[in-house]
Amino acid sequence: MHTPVERVSCKGRSNCFACNLRQTMVCADVSLEDLVAFHVPIDDLVYPPGTALFETGERAEAVFCIRHGVMKLVRQDATGNQWIVRVLKKNDVAGLESVFSGVNEHSGIAVSEVHACRIPMAHFKLFIAQHAGLQRRLLETTQQTLREMDAWLSELVNANTPARVRVARLLLRLRVGDGDRIHRFSLKDMGTILGVTPETVSRVISDFLKQDFLMHVGKVASRRHFRGDIAALTRISQEG
Amino acid sequence: MHTPVERVSCKGRSNCFACNLRQTMVCADVSLEDLVAFHVPIDDLVYPPGTALFETGERAEAVFCIRHGVMKLVRQDATGNQWIVRVLKKNDVAGLESVFSGVNEHSGIAVSEVHACRIPMAHFKLFIAQHAGLQRRLLETTQQTLREMDAWLSELVNANTPARVRVARLLLRLRVGDGDRIHRFSLKDMGTILGVTPETVSRVISDFLKQDFLMHVGKVASRRHFRGDIAALTRISQEG
DNA sequence: CGTGTACTTGAGTGGGCTCAAGCAGGGTGG
DNA sequence: CCACCCTGCTTGAGCCCACTCAAGTACACG
Numbered sequence: 001m002h003t004p005v006e007r008v009s010c011k012g013r014s015n016c017f018a019c020n021l022r023q024t025m026v027c028a029d030v031s032l033e034d035l036v037a038f039h040v041p042i043d044d045l046v047y048p049p050g051t052a053l054f055e056t057g058e059r060a061e062a063v064f065c066i067r068h069g070v071m072k073l074v075r076q077d078a079t080g081n082q083w084i085v086r087v088l089k090k091n092d093v094a095g096l097e098s099v100f101s102g103v104n105e106h107s108g109i110a111v112s113e114v115h116a117c118r119i120p121m122a123h124f125k126l127f128i129a130q131h132a133g134l135q136r137r138l139l140e141t142t143q144q145t146l147r148e149m150d151a152w153l154s155e156l157v158n159a160n161t162p163a164r165v166r167v168a169r170l171l172l173r174l175r176v177g178d179g180d181r182i183h184r185f186s187l188k189d190m191g192t193i194l195g196v197t198p199e200t201v202s203r204v205i206s207d208f209l210k211q212d213f214l215m216h217v218g219k220v221a222s223r224r225h226f227r228g229d230i231a232a233l234t235r236i237s238q239e240g
Numbered sequence: 241m242h243t244p245v246e247r248v249s250c251k252g253r254s255n256c257f258a259c260n261l262r263q264t265m266v267c268a269d270v271s272l273e274d275l276v277a278f279h280v281p282i283d284d285l286v287y288p289p290g291t292a293l294f295e296t297g298e299r300a301e302a303v304f305c306i307r308h309g310v311m312k313l314v315r316q317d318a319t320g321n322q323w324i325v326r327v328l329k330k331n332d333v334a335g336l337e338s339v340f341s342g343v344n345e346h347s348g349i350a351v352s353e354v355h356a357c358r359i360p361m362a363h364f365k366l367f368i369a370q371h372a373g374l375q376r377r378l379l380e381t382t383q384q385t386l387r388e389m390d391a392w393l394s395e396l397v398n399a400n401t402p403a404r405v406r407v408a409r410l411l412l413r414l415r416v417g418d419g420d421r422i423h424r425f426s427l428k429d430m431g432t433i434l435g436v437t438p439e440t441v442s443r444v445i446s447d448f449l450k451q452d453f454l455m456h457v458g459k460v461a462s463r464r465h466f467r468g469d470i471a472a473l474t475r476i477s478q479e480g
Numbered sequence: 481c482g483t484g485t486a487c488t489t490g491a492g493t494g495g496g497c498t499c500a501a502g503c504a505g506g507g508t509g510g
Numbered sequence: 511c512c513a514c515c516c517t518g519c520t521t522g523a524g525c526c527c528a529c530t531c532a533a534g535t536a537c538a539c540g
Contacts, residue, residue, distance in 0.1 A: 402495080402496095403495080403496070436496070436497090437496075437497060437498085439496085439497080439498085440495090440496055440497080443496095463505095
């Protein structure tokens with residue numbers, strides 16, 4: 001279960017100057033001059049599906065700016081059960097929860113192939129210490145996460161909403177950008193998120209497929225994405 | 241539902257110098273001298289059960305340090321349903337979520353009689369701006385809240401855990417300090433938190449009462465508290 | 481080609497929901 | 511003081527959605 005996989009580096013040193021995400025990321029307050037002065041060892045890495053970017057209980061050694069793909073944050077509760085508490089997509093930053101505690105609160109597992117900039121914790125902390133604006137932005141980011149958790153809580157996990165509606169809501173949250181492509185999680189993962197069994201998710205999904213609310217991508221069904229009828233799914237998601 | 245009640249001030253200006261919570265609260269980094277220099281208009285207020293300290297969508301005008309009692313943060317989702325996303329007790333600070341957005345994310349409703357120090361937002365922001373340490377503490381507080389939400393999510397709301405176990409877990413979260421007294425929420429509130437109907441909560445609670453896992457306080461059953469057999473409830477809470 | 485993992489599909493069961501009736505306590509007004 | 515209402519709680523009977531258990535399929539990988 002989530003066996004640690006060798007961490008794989010592919011693209012080598014990233015080019016922050018050319019990065020089209022830089023303005024939207026946490027680091028937007030850091031000037032180009034700062035970056036140059038720092039000689040920051042930020043790597044641009046690729047993690048295959050199933051890889052752990054970090055694991056619960058380990059020392060927190062980096063934060064990750066996700067440039068492509070989707071990952072899950074998994075919490076281990078007291079009884080050893082696994083529980084997916086958050087989903088991170090492009091433009092999200094993983095590992096912020098551990099900046100001060102120093103120990104990872106969650107395991108971070110790649111669901112699709114994930115491309116991420118890895119910023120060593122020591123450098124990230126230096127950035128924070130030297131840029132008051134960055135600290136404030138970090139605070140706002142954390143509060144934004146809190147708001148998303150509120151919505152997650154009330155829309156997804158709510159047991160007295162039919163599974164069918166909650167699956168639709170989850171699918172809409174897994175959209176790639178604003179298009180009709182939807183990150184495809186395993187039935188087990190979706191079940192863990194929603195608090196239902198994989199069987200139930202399977203029945204709902206295959207019903208959606210039958211009614212063309214969901215479609216496979218490519219001739220051989222891609223295991224990585226669905227194509228979704230966003231309007232139809234939105235309608236179903238509002239039935240709660 | 242949650243009709244706005246006149247806000248009631250009882251004790252007048254609070255004495256921050258004598259406040260025994262000051263070291264443990266968010267404001268612990270603010271020195272006595274700072275407080276004097278500020279002539280801070282912090283009021284020590286008392287809110288009867290059911291009172292709204294603040295309401296969703298209103299401009300955020302203050303943060304509240306809770307000195308006594310228990311309150312709930314209620315979120316209104318898209319379909320107008322109400323959903324309790326957090327419970328705040330003594331030493332917690334309400335309203336931090338709105339410091340930057342400027343608009344209340346939740347309604348904050350007193351469940352028992354709540355005593356709270358009301359710090360006007362303008363002053364709170366000035367504090368933050370002038371004390372780098374305070375901003376960092378605020379960040380840590382917000383991340384702590386995030387961790388508690390993770391636990392809330394995986395332990396309380398999880399639908400495939402029996403209602404009986406989840407009620408026990410909720411009761412343990414509602415303990416007053418470390419004793420055996422437990423803040424008593426309405427059946428409807430507990431149902432809203434757990435995602436079950438009030439009838440189900442009623443059946444579980446009356447079963448707990450029959451087995452002496454829960455007891456009434458005083459000869460005439462207090463509507464505000466239970467007394468709980470913490471060991472027994474803990475045992476039940478681990479059955480998940 | 482065999483094995484493992486993920487998914488599908490079916491039949492039967494049960495926990496919690498729904499609907500409903502009844503009760504208790506606390507206000508309010510006569 | 512009682513009559514009244516209103517809200518919250520209790521308790522019961524029946525039902526249904528999702529769970530459980532199980533068997534079978536599809537596909538990836540060694």
